[in-house]
Amino acid sequence: METIKNIIIGFGKGGKTLAKFLAQKGEEVLVIEKSNKMYGGTCINIACLPSKRLIIEAANGVSYVDAVNGKNEMTAQLREKNYHMLADEKTVTVLDGEAHFIADHEIEVKLSNGKKVQYKGDRIFINTGAVPVMLPIPGLKESKYILDSTQAMDEKKMPKNLTIIGAGYIGLEFASMFAKYGSKVTVLDHNKEFLAREDEDISNAVRKDMEDAGIKFELGADIEKISDETSDAKVTYEVNGKRKTINADRILVATGRKPNTENLGLENTAIETTDRGAIKVDDFLRTTVDNVWAIGDVKGGLQFTYISLDDFRIIKDQLFGTGARMVSDRKVVPYSVFISPALSQVGLNEKQANKLGKEYKLFKLPVTAIPKAKVAKDNRGLFKALVDPETKKILGATLYGIESYELINMISLAMKAHLSYTVLRDQIYTHPTMSEAFNDLFK
Ligand SMILES: Cc1cc2nc3c(=O)[nH]c(=O)nc-3n(C[C@H](O)[C@H](O)[C@H](O)COP(=O)(O)OP(=O)(O)OC[C@H]3O[C@@H](n4cnc5c(N)ncnc54)[C@H](O)[C@@H]3O)c2cc1C
Numbered sequence: 406m407e408t409i410k411n412i413i414i415g416f417g418k419g420g421k422t423l424a425k426f427l428a429q430k431g432e433e434v435l436v437i438e439k440s441n442k443m444y445g446g447t448c449i450n451i452a453c454l455p456s457k458r459l460i461i462e463a464a465n466g467v468s469y470v471d472a473v474n475g476k477n478e479m480t481a482q483l484r485e486k487n488y489h490m491l492a493d494e495k496t497v498t499v500l501d502g503e504a505h506f507i508a509d510h511e512i513e514v515k516l517s518n519g520k521k522v523q524y525k526g527d528r529i530f531i532n533t534g535a536v537p538v539m540l541p542i543p544g545l546k547e548s549k550y551i552l553d554s555t556q557a558m559d560e561k562k563m564p565k566n567l568t569i570i571g572a573g574y575i576g577l578e579f580a581s582m583f584a585k586y587g588s589k590v591t592v593l594d595h596n597k598e599f600l601a602r603e604d605e606d607i608s609n610a611v612r613k614d615m616e617d618a619g620i621k622f623e624l625g626a627d628i629e630k631i632s633d634e635t636s637d638a639k640v641t642y643e644v645n646g647k648r649k650t651i652n653a654d655r656i657l658v659a660t661g662r663k664p665n666t667e668n669l670g671l672e673n674t675a676i677e678t679t680d681r682g683a684i685k686v687d688d689f690l691r692t693t694v695d696n697v698w699a700i701g702d703v704k705g706g707l708q709f710t711y712i713s714l715d716d717f718r719i720i721k722d723q724l725f726g727t728g729a730r731m732v733s734d735r736k737v738v739p740y741s742v743f744i745s746p747a748l749s750q751v752g753l754n755e756k757q758a759n760k761l762g763k764e765y766k767l768f769k770l771p772v773t774a775i776p777k778a779k780v781a782k783d784n785r786g787l788f789k790a791l792v793d794p795e796t797k798k799i800l801g802a803t804l805y806g807i808e809s810y811e812l813i814n815m816i817s818l819a820m821k822a823h824l825s826y827t828v829l830r831d832q833i834y835t836h837p838t839m840s841e842a843f844n845d846l847f848k
């Protein structure tokens with residue numbers, strides 16, 4: 406059995422960045438990727454980038470079919486670029502095949518031609534991502550009208566009546582996008598509360614804007630079954646004790662993604678998993694086997710591309726730096742939901758601050774007060790920020806409005822740098838921009 410210094414299972418964000426870095430250090434790396442349609446990982450092929458392209462094209466008034474074709478061109482280019490970024494390195498081999506463990510430091514790879522090869526790795530990095538959760542709803546698995554997020558971005562024609570199960574990140578982003586393309590969208594979620602972790606004024610504003618865009622919500626919905634009919638499917642569900650049905654020519658299932666550990670052969674190793682099936686790691690991303698690490702979605706927790714990238718930084722620091730960098734150092738992690746307008750958040754909101762009994766000074770600014778929003782003809786939204794009354798440091802912000810996915814990174818930086826909110830308040834910004842709203846928000 407050949408021994409390789411570094412084996413990376415899965416061509417994900419953290420893994421590919423690590424492979425490039427190790428190659429630049431002159432180290433031997435074997436990157437194993439099970440699908441030649443996935444070089445570069447989930448984000449560039451079937452997730453962040455294609456979905457955001459489709460969202461932007463919907464806003465540009467492009468038809469769904471044209472947008473899908475353009476998106477496919479983009480992902481093909483990105484895939485090619487990502488493949489060569491690694492394969493052209495002298496010390497890197499990209500192997501097409503599916504890997505599973507046969508022992509703590511040994512793996513077997515089933516190649517695309519059916520052959521099997523085995524390798525021993527001095528260091529092994531698991532970067533196999535996550536897969537959609539498919540609920541055990543009667544009729545769901547069998548229905549020919551069911552889509553996951555990947556399929557929803559590759560349809561040959563736009564769904565007329567789209568039912569989405571799940572009002573989380575994917576459910577809301579796709580609802581907003583398909584409504585813009587012209588689909589009639591209904592979102593079902595078993596949670597009674599809409600955007601449960603957000604403050605009520607924010608969740609009410611988001612819900613109203615989505616409803617104004619024609620999206621219907623059925624919350625607290627208990628889905629009983631899905632039954633295929635001639636040209637569509639019937640979803641039967643119960644809300645507040647009332648039985649209801651809805652027909653849809655496509656049903657998007659967006660009920661979460663789970664760590665992809667099922668076929669990894671972990672039972673042949675001492676690598677432990679959590680009760681949710683994620684690979685158990687410590688603060689340095691080390692698994693329960695020495696010199697085996699887990700990176701990205703497969704280790705559970707926050708599922709974002711930028712978290713997988715930050716996982717790379719932790720491992721790089723261990724292998725070539727001081728080894729001080731840890732998962733628990735990540736205190737300020739922003740997120741954006743790319744609906745229209747975007748919802749972005751970092752740190753504490755009022756709900757969380759109140760729960761913690763934390764004192765705060767609240768700043769609030771309706772987006773309609775921002776000149777750039779008027780120029781852009783989109784006044785929807787509300788900006789909120791919480792500040793520690795004693796230290797003047799920013800505790801958190803929720804920005805619901807256009808371009809908030811850019812602005813939130815500025816707040817996040819200010820928090821990380823422990824700046825007083827007055828720095829953002831008194832900063833000179835270019836005009837007219839959304840950033841200059843911080844002059845007024847923090848007044
Ligand atoms: C529709 C959608 C939209 C999203 N939008 C955003 C967004 O806007 N912003 C954001 O930050 N995050 C977004 N995410 C989440 C983000 O895509 C993930 O958090 C991120 O891609 C995870 O990367 P990773 O490094 O864990 O691995 P991945 O990029 O998932 O890579 C795992 C790779 O491993 C391969 N693999 C799996 N098993 C094996 C095996 N046994 N052998 C060999 N190869 C294997 C897979 O084929 C895959 O290429 C979105 C997700 C979805 C589904």
Ligand SMILES: NC(=O)c1ccc[n+]([C@@H]2O[C@H](COP(=O)([O-])OP(=O)(O)OC[C@H]3O[C@@H](n4cnc5c(N)ncnc54)[C@H](O)[C@@H]3O)[C@@H](O)[C@H]2O)c1
Nearest residue numbers: 571572573574575576594595596659660661662708741742
């Ligand atoms: N903008 C972004 O950064 C972005 C965009 C898309 C996806 N993502 C990542 O992808 C991950 C997966 O997204 P997702 O939307 O699938 O998951 P999610 O966890 O965000 O949302 C899942 C939703 O499904 C609902 N649900 C669960 N079981 C249900 C049931 N039986 N019936 C009805 N509803 C049910 C939940 O209440 C929840 O609202 C996210 O956690 C996120 O990290 C990020």
